[in-house]
Amino acid sequence: MEHSIVHDDLNEVLRELPTLSVEATSPRRLKVRVRADTLPALLGLLKGRSGYLHLSAISCIDWPDTEEFELVYHLWSYEVKKLVSVHTLIPKKPGRFVSVYDIHTPAAFFERDIHEMFGVYFEGSPNLEPFILTEWYGPPPMLKSFSSRQYVEETFKWQEYSPEWLKELEAKGGGIVQ
């Protein structure tokens, strides 16, 4: 005997929350913009009513002009078969947000990663200890304000390279273009 799970229409579910803006970027992709305080409610609603059980990633974008982080939660439902990307903006200072670990347990991994790379603190996340970086004492390296080039210049040295052919060229006034 076959079981079929009956789910509510996705559009109907999305209509239940105020302050949402839904945009269909392709037939099977929805881009949902939501206010930061509504996000956990939306994730819970999608999980309970439309079978959005799979949180495949949380991405973070550092917008340098607006002093805001954009968090994107990528969700997939095996029944509705549409990818929902939930976008939300949080202020860079103090850079705190609520963890969605209680709704989707894989969030712990993504939140720990974002905390290390962007410095966003997720309240209620089970473990935010250093993860991937090795002996890192500097600022979060994925921030736009972090100058990777400057760090490299301070930390590493460059190989000396002056072969004969280059010396000949430099004697004639040429050389490597910087």
Add this chain to the structure above:
Amino acid sequence: MSHPVIPIQKSITDRSPDMDIACRSVDAEEKSLLRRVIDRIADHCRARSLFILHYCTGCGAIELPPTITSRFDSERLGIQPMVTPRQADILLITGYLSVKTLKRVILTYEQMQGPKYVVGMGSCSINGGMYWHSYATVKRLQEYMPVDIYIAGCMPRPEAIQQGFLQLMAKIDRGEGTAWKDYYHNYDTYLGNQQALFGPDWHTPTDVLAEARHYGLLSDNSIGQHTDLLAKFASEYVTQPIPAAATRVVRRSAS
């Protein structure tokens, strides 16, 4: 955060004729013609039986299957992959080396038995390559371990790798493949560069200074301010006491 990188000093070249490359005095037996002939024969044979450690970093791993399998067949040259560091002669650094991987590479390198050879493959191990402005990759491999040859290219084709192997073989055959001894001679400098990345408490389970003593390769540059930290942080791995700084100064001024 800034760490000064200490330049590698090449002090082996200006040694007196009575000293060997390890800066120890050579006794009469060692200087004998027979001994030298045997060494040359050993080098000649060694150059024709080399085992590469089956360990790859970065994207250079892609070039190795054609190099060691039937197409280019490096076994013609006597070069084969080997599974454990203890049995391997060549450590190939195939591509970019992240700071995290460097730790593992140093652990692996110290486990290998001398004589051992390091080949830096690809632009990344030479100068960072296309990852030159990445905070997470190491730029110059020779700061952390002595390198015998570099093979330039991004990535070098199997032909270039074979050519590099041939040059390495010729170098060993001439008795010049002695970069591994430099690790013991200048261990303080290499350890200092490693500590600059991993912090002052960085250490490996290998007691390199005891090994240097065993090989008779301990020199003045082997011990210094960086190896002093080993006694502090790695005391469980230090099997022989490290000479104190005061005695070293006296010995240096006397010589």
